[in-house]
Amino acid sequence: MKLSQDKYGELYLKMVQTRTFEETAARLFVEGKVHGTAHFCIGEEATGVGVCAALEKEDMIAQTHRGHNQAIGKGMDIKRMMAEFLGKETGYCKGKGGCMHIADFSVGSLGANGVVAGGIPVAAGAALSQQYFGRNNITVSFFGDGATNEGAFHETLNLASVWKLPVLFVCTNNLYGMSTHINKSMNIADISLRASSYGIKGLSVDGNDVLAVYEETLAAREEVLKHGPLFMVLNTYRWMGHSKSDSQVYRTKEEVAAWKEKCPIKRYREFLLKEKIFTPEQLEGYDRQAAADIQEAVDFANASPELSIERIFDDVYAQGDIREQKPKNGFVL
Amino acid sequence: MREITYAEAIKEAMCEEMRKDERIILLGEDVGVYGGAFGVSRGMFEEFGGRRVRDTPISELAITGCAVGAAMTGLLPIVEIMFSDFITLAMEQLINQGAKNRFQFGGQGCVPMVLRAPGGSGTGAAEQHSQSLEAWVSNAPGLKVVIPSTPYDAKGLLKSAIYDPNPVVFLEQKLLYRTKGPVPEPSEDYLIPLGKADVKREGKDASLITYGRMVPRCLKAAEVLAGQGIDVEVLDIRTLVPLDREAVIQSAKKTGRVAVVYEACQTGGFGAEIVGVIASSEAFFYLDAPIKRLGGLDVPIPYNPHLEAQVVPSEEEIIACVKSLL
Numbered sequence: 001m002k003l004s005q006d007k008y009g010e011l012y013l014k015m016v017q018t019r020t021f022e023e024t025a026a027r028l029f030v031e032g033k034v035h036g037t038a039h040f041c042i043g044e045e046a047t048g049v050g051v052c053a054a055l056e057k058e059d060m061i062a063q064t065h066r067g068h069n070q071a072i073g074k075g076m077d078i079k080r081m082m083a084e085f086l087g088k089e090t091g092y093c094k095g096k097g098g099c100m101h102i103a104d105f106s107v108g109s110l111g112a113n114g115v116v117a118g119g120i121p122v123a124a125g126a127a128l129s130q131q132y133f134g135r136n137n138i139t140v141s142f143f144g145d146g147a148t149n150e151g152a153f154h155e156t157l158n159l160a161s162v163w164k165l166p167v168l169f170v171c172t173n174n175l176y177g178m179s180t181h182i183n184k185s186m187n188i189a190d191i192s193l194r195a196s197s198y199g200i201k202g203l204s205v206d207g208n209d210v211l212a213v214y215e216e217t218l219a220a221r222e223e224v225l226k227h228g229p230l231f232m233v234l235n236t237y238r239w240m241g242h243s244k245s246d247s248q249v250y251r252t253k254e255e256v257a258a259w260k261e262k263c264p265i266k267r268y269r270e271f272l273l274k275e276k277i278f279t280p281e282q283l284e285g286y287d288r289q290a291a292a293d294i295q296e297a298v299d300f301a302n303a304s305p306e307l308s309i310e311r312i313f314d315d316v317y318a319q320g321d322i323r324e325q326k327p328k329n330g331f332v333l
Numbered sequence: 334m335r336e337i338t339y340a341e342a343i344k345e346a347m348c349e350e351m352r353k354d355e356r357i358i359l360l361g362e363d364v365g366v367y368g369g370a371f372g373v374s375r376g377m378f379e380e381f382g383g384r385r386v387r388d389t390p391i392s393e394l395a396i397t398g399c400a401v402g403a404a405m406t407g408l409l410p411i412v413e414i415m416f417s418d419f420i421t422l423a424m425e426q427l428i429n430q431g432a433k434n435r436f437q438f439g440g441q442g443c444v445p446m447v448l449r450a451p452g453g454s455g456t457g458a459a460e461q462h463s464q465s466l467e468a469w470v471s472n473a474p475g476l477k478v479v480i481p482s483t484p485y486d487a488k489g490l491l492k493s494a495i496y497d498p499n500p501v502v503f504l505e506q507k508l509l510y511r512t513k514g515p516v517p518e519p520s521e522d523y524l525i526p527l528g529k530a531d532v533k534r535e536g537k538d539a540s541l542i543t544y545g546r547m548v549p550r551c552l553k554a555a556e557v558l559a560g561q562g563i564d565v566e567v568l569d570i571r572t573l574v575p576l577d578r579e580a581v582i583q584s585a586k587k588t589g590r591v592a593v594v595y596e597a598c599q600t601g602g603f604g605a606e607i608v609g610v611i612a613s614s615e616a617f618f619y620l621d622a623p624i625k626r627l628g629g630l631d632v633p634i635p636y637n638p639h640l641e642a643q644v645v646p647s648e649e650e651i652i653a654c655v656k657s658l659l
Contacts, residue, residue: 060406093439103438110405111438115429121395122430125402125410132358132384133407152425155395162390315440316474318498322409322445323354325498330406331442 001215008277009286011053011210015045015265016290018069021078022240024294025085025099029244034086038099039066043208043239046264047172049073050213051140051234054221055108058330060126060139062119063112064172065100066238070142075107082297088304095307096315105331110139116177117143117150120169124160126330127167127229135330138166138224146177148191157198157231164228168220169200171231172207174238179250195231207234208264211271237262334515340373342484342516343449343505346491347374347411349519351381354409357495360387360396361413361449370415371451371510393419397448398426401434401500404446409495416462417452417504420470431500432475443498447491451505453546453596454634454641463634463641465545465597470502471573471606477501477527478573482548484514486571489525497527506546527572530580536566539590539655542581542607544570547594547646554651565655573603578610585616585624590658592625596645599628622658627651 003011022040029038041048044066052061052073063070071081076092084091085099092102103111110126113119123141130137147153148171160167173191175182188194195202201223205216213234220230237259241248248256272278337345351357359374359381365388368375378386389396393414400410414420420427427448434444454463471478477499481487487505494501517523533548534555541551548569555565568584570577585591591611593604608624611617630644646654 062402091439092441093437096439097437101437103441105438105441110402111434113430115425118398118425118430121398121426122402122405124395125399125404125408126406128399128403129406129408132403139402152394152398155390155392156398159390159392159395159399163387315436317477318435318440318443318445320498321496322443322498323496 005277007053008272011049011214012268012272012283013286013290014049014072015069015210015268016287017078017293018045018049018072019265020290020294021068021072021081021297024298026240036087036098037243038085039243040240041066041069041238043259043263044172044174044236045069046210046213046268047207047234047236048142050210051170051217053214054217055140056137058108058135058137060108060110060123060137060330062110062123062126062139062141063102064119064142064144065112065114066144067112067142071102071104071109071112074109076102076104076109078293079297079300083301083304086301087306088301089307090300090304108330117147117152119143120147120152120156124156124165124167127160127165128163129330130166136225138168138221140168140170142170142172144177145171145173145175145182145191146185147171148194149185157195157200157229160229161198161200166224167229168217168224169229169231171233173233173235176238176242178242181250192231192233200229200231202231202233204233204235207236208262208267210264210268334517336513337484337516338511338513339484339487339506340371340510342488343373343491344375344377345519346488346495348377348380349522350492350495351385356407356409357411358385358387358408359411359413360389360400362389362391362415364388364413369413371507373510374413393422394426397423398430400446400448401426401431401444404444404500405434405442409445411447411449411495414448414450417450417466418461418464420448420450420466427500428473432473434475436475444500445496445498447494447501447503449503449505451507451510453506453508454645455508457636457638457641459636460633465595465629467504467573468597468601468603471603475499476574478504479527479571480504480506480545480573481571482506482509482545482569484512484516486525486531488516489523490527490571493524493527501527504545508546512549528575528577529572530568530570530577532566532584533569534565534567536564537588538564539592539658540566540568540584540588541592541594541651541655542568542570542584543594544573545596547596550646550648551594551651554648554655557648557652558655563655563659570607576606576610581607581610582614582616585611586619589619589621591620592627592651592654592658594627594646594651596629598631599626600631602628604628625654625658627654
């Protein structure tokens with residue numbers, strides 16, 4: 001498939017933005033500037049970016065706790081993401097949610113989730129609204145390999161299949177649920193087989209090949225709109241530990257090094273140069289733009305105030321009556 | 334005024350609003366042609382069809398989470414959980430995804446859903462089908478919690494719950510489903526706001542503060558006590574969250590003698606919260622006796638009918654409790 005220059009560029013830029021965002025975030029941790037935690041998707045950039053590039057603006061996503069690639073992919077504002085990471089009022093959740101709960105209803109994000117598999121039923125519910133109101137859109141439910149051992153995964157795939165909901169289930173298989181390798185937590189090597197129990201088609205895709213992810217998602221989106229749910233497993237690898245406190249005693253340095261050789265950004269970059277889609281100078285231009293975007297985000301976040309405790313009750317309950325309210329961007333506001 | 338049952342009142346609330354607002358749907362196990370395990374939705378499938386009255390697989394977690402996502406995106410879902418005991422299976426979605434939604438996303442949206450579930454003992458359904466779990470859901474900021482005691486209240490409160498922009502846990506009472514009470518004709522629409530308690534009986538000597546199935550029991554006890562010259566007030570709090578603190582405090586100040594009556598296990602039960610509201614308010618200075626807390630025994634609900642009846646407050650115990658205050 002031949003893409004437009006803009007699309008090739010978008011895929012590259014968003015992957016580099018994701019990596020730069022996370023490398024910067026990791027550095028802020030080391031410098032002691034962050035209170036809390038974050039889960040990095042370095043090495044998995046092609047998954048969220050590739051999937052979201054194939055979606056329409058009105059399509060929805062439910063992200064995971066390891067979802068900066070998904071968020072940037074769907075078009076979230078990096079400044080407000082960084083502000084949330086640093087706990088500032090200008091962040092997406094006013095500093096109340098942190099990285100694990102970044103959401104942007106205006107771009108169709110139902111929110112990242114701190115609970116493994118927690119977003120799967122919610123995504124199905126959004127798809128129910130899309131189907132019910134005849135919106136020609138889908139919802140993507142992102143989750144990891146570990147989530148496929150949760151009841152929420154099995155219950156929701158079954159329900160979505162029975163109701164033919166327009167939901168695309170996307171499993172980012174990075175081989176580890178925290179420290180536990182999938183060969184210790186499930187007795188199948190190909191997670192996509194699980195779809196067959198629910199009468200859903202399962203696909204297994206190289207998650208480090210951003211073009212494959214993009215193209216498979218484009219096709220899957222059409223199929224989901226016509227026939228209902230589909231389950232796509234994107235096979236990839238988590239370079240960093242589970243969270244900032246992980247010393248990674250459960251895997252070898254050689255294993256990590258071997259996967260780093262399969263870096264999705266490096267691979268895509270080599271493809272773009274080999275096919276002469278971009279010159280090295282053009283790619284460096286994207287690199288510089290990503291670096292500048294992230295620096296701007298850090299500056300924005302650093303300059304932002306923190307929420308005052310006087311406003312802590314503001315969003316516990318919504319006020320008023322839903323009778324006259326109409327959804328905006330598909331969301332009830 | 335005509336009389337209808339508590340179950341009919343709940344169905345009327347749903348049907349009348351579903352006719353007006355296309356966004357409202359009902360989903361749950363066997364709510365379709367079967368009409369719900371307790372017959373509450375009988376006839377609704379025939380009127381509204383399977384698109385709006387949706388039978389689900391036996392998957393409480395997925396049903397509840399699906400309602401959360403649907404509510405975020407434009408629908409007004411009513412979920413029926415067959416027995417309130419089964420919210421144990423739905424808690425992750427109800428609490429982590431539903432209750433915290435607006436707060437954790439910085440106020441971006443809301444979750445206008447209702448989770449209806451019948452609770453309470455007295456049907457011989459034993460440990461896993463008889464619990465009163467209102468305290469669990471009252472300790473989760475973001476949720477509202479309602480327990481109606483009459484057909485009139487059930488209808489008016491459910492209508493408010495449907496249009497409330499927050500997730501509302503609407504705890505019905507199994508033993509009240511078949512009880513009748515006055516409810517205006519459908520042409521006379523009314524709402525009862527969430528967060529308003531109701532004095533079900535005025536009195537000056539002592540206050541029984543209660544909710545749900547214990548309301549009719551307290552009213553009967555008050556009747557007996559009235560025959561003995563003791564004038565008891567019965568305050569039905571109706572909505573646990575938000576709690577009408579003012580009404581609780583006023584009743585305590587008025588009578589100076591208070592017993593809080595509830596069916597759930599006494600320890601950590603919602604009655605303790607009511608006691609706390611009184612004890613930490615100016616009503617404390619009006620008390621003429623220590624506040625009594627009459628909850629269920631701290632045991633699971635047993636099967637044997639004699640045992641089952643004795644683990645929750647009886648009319649006799651309520652009467653004795655009031656007398657001990659005087």
